[in-house]
Amino acid sequence: MKFWEDLKAKSEWCYGSITYRSLLKTCLTDGTMAMLWYRLMQWSDSWKLFPLSMISNKCNAIFCQCIIGRGASFGRRFVIIHSQGIVINGSVKAGDDIKLEHQVTIGAERNTSPELGSDIFIGAGAKIIGGIQLGSHSKVGANAVVVKDVAPHTTVGGIPAQVIKVHNDNQPIKQIEVNQAELPYKQLQKGSSA
Numbered sequence: 665m666k667f668w669e670d671l672k673a674k675s676e677w678c679y680g681s682i683t684y685r686s687l688l689k690t691c692l693t694d695g696t697m698a699m700l701w702y703r704l705m706q707w708s709d710s711w712k713l714f715p716l717s718m719i720s721n722k723c724n725a726i727f728c729q730c731i732i733g734r735g736a737s738f739g740r741r742f743v744i745i746h747s748q749g750i751v752i753n754g755s756v757k758a759g760d761d762i763k764l765e766h767q768v769t770i771g772a773e774r775n776t777s778p779e780l781g782s783d784i785f786i787g788a789g790a791k792i793i794g795g796i797q798l799g800s801h802s803k804v805g806a807n808a809v810v811v812k813d814v815a816p817h818t819t820v821g822g823i824p825a826q827v828i829k830v831h832n833d834n835q836p837i838k839q840i841e842v843n844q845a846e847l848p849y850k851q852l853q854k855g856s857s858a
Contacts, residue, residue: 736757770786796812
């Protein structure tokens with residue numbers, strides 16, 4: 665059952681273990697109920713139980729403040745760390761091991777939605793918009809606005825999102841130098857006062 669895998673993945677992410685105690689704590693954390701409503705909606709759709717699917721969708725929106733379109737497809741070990749403010753378009757397709765923080769938007773632009781690979785972390789407040797591809801093993805920083813494709817093994821951040829790091833399991837992390845002249849004025853003021 666996919667929800668059981670989701671629950672174990674969230675327990676591992678939040679508490680570093682899959683013990684009975686950590687699983688119980690995970691059941692009581694924010695976002696777990698949204699994961700359950702999503703999986704119930706997905707299961708209902710697969711069995712063509714559309715009224716139950718619609719009820720699950722509305723319960724997720726009302727009780728968890730998490731809006732996931734009925735056609736959205738996430739693979740195994742889907743983790744919602746915090747559910748408040750999440751909005752996901754119904755045509756979004758994603759692989760396994762996706763982890764979302766709160767207030768993430770994965771939305772369509774002109775009827776095209778993002779496609780996500782596997783093993784992706786999306787930070788709080790990030791916006792991923794349009795018919796773009798987010799490569800596997802990538803990370804999106806908090807409040808980033810992603811409107812262009814992201815290569816696999818890449819960390820992006822900023823508005824609009826730019827490459828911060830390129831990482832590969834076989835190679836050491838390659839840091840990307842950020843040009844100070846390209847930073848927004850407020851960031852420069854904050855950095856100069858330190």
